[in-house]
Amino acid sequence: MASDKVQQLNDAEFDTAIQSAQPTLVDFWAPWCGPCKAIGPVIEDLADEYEGKLTIAKMNVDDNPVTPGKFGIRAIPTLILFKDGQVVDQITGAVGKSQLVALIEKGN
């Protein structure tokens, strides 16, 4: 079940969303991507655990071509951590929770 703590972002809202006061982790995904679906539950767990400290958002790259192009995304799942509107770091592939936590911690 989709967690209501994970925001769904689109191209129009993107720039505003990543300017938010707390860091934002964006999961670029698509419905046809098996590894993206596989990490879905991990992303939802993290959204629960980091509630109030980190915004976790998903962007469907099929519906939103502009933002992935801007960040040169040519492989998914790609997860990018933003802080004050800037890219802190990113990771690609069906990585485990510990690697995602390590990425998130870079925003502190």
Next chain:
Amino acid sequence: MKDHYELIILGGGPAGLSAGLYAARARLDHVLIEKGVPGGQVLLTDWVDNYPGFPEGLTGFDLVEKMTQHAKRFDLNIETACVTKIDLSDETSKVLQLEDGKSVSCDTLILCNGASANTLNVPGEQEMRGKGVSYCGTCDAPFYRNMHVAVIGGGNTAIQEAEYLTKFASKVTVIHRRDELRATKVIQEIAFANDKIDYVWNSQVVSIEGDNEVERLNLIDKDGKKSALEVQGAFILIGVTPNKDGLPLDLLKADKWGFIPTDVEARTAVPGVMAAGDICSKSVRQIVNAAGEGAVAVLSAEEYLQNKK
């Protein structure tokens, strides 16, 4: 996670999930340790058409989901952790060091570490990774809409992915070092009938070039003749290398690549240590034999545990 288990299964691909099913049904004191999410390389497969029992075929993701659900129905215990080193010097207690500094031990261990895509090891490959160099057509194909891409390789994965890429790319050029494909005949027939796929035979890639993104591949053929191929993507699908980091390869008598030899009962050279799936030294790496080996490995583990008592 506890400090000790009767059985640890390392890795959650088809071999590990099948071993997990058998271990859970045998009510062994077990844990399956997976570093990421269950599935392994199957997750990188768009469509699985050769796993018995699914006459219509299914996606790699769906197959993994079904395998996971199946094992969980019998209370498979899965933990997420990254194993950095395995100490098999003491037969009575095999010790796995974890990334977080902790360790966990077991009486019997099943290695289902799997394998990862081979790299070409040519200039430009590492730099262009994610910028046109890919090891998974299924994952990245839609980013290459109306582009010309190359597939390097001639096996099942390479040709199946070349076919999949034609759904998005305008043209797919297969570069193969031999003059014929190694892929299964059915896969070859489909690929040869697809007019978006062409072939460069008897050739190898010597370097990948481009200004920030892949623009061309430099090739050399078997007679030493050089050429360049203008493409926007290079999908490198040339077999696999074992996920061998942290394994005591000498004790396990690993082959020169790091694959682990096993007997017909999935036993390795170390008593109480089994191996299953793509980590094994063997010639056929299919989902169906990985799953079969996982089952055999658990039965061998049970036998080992019984003899110890």
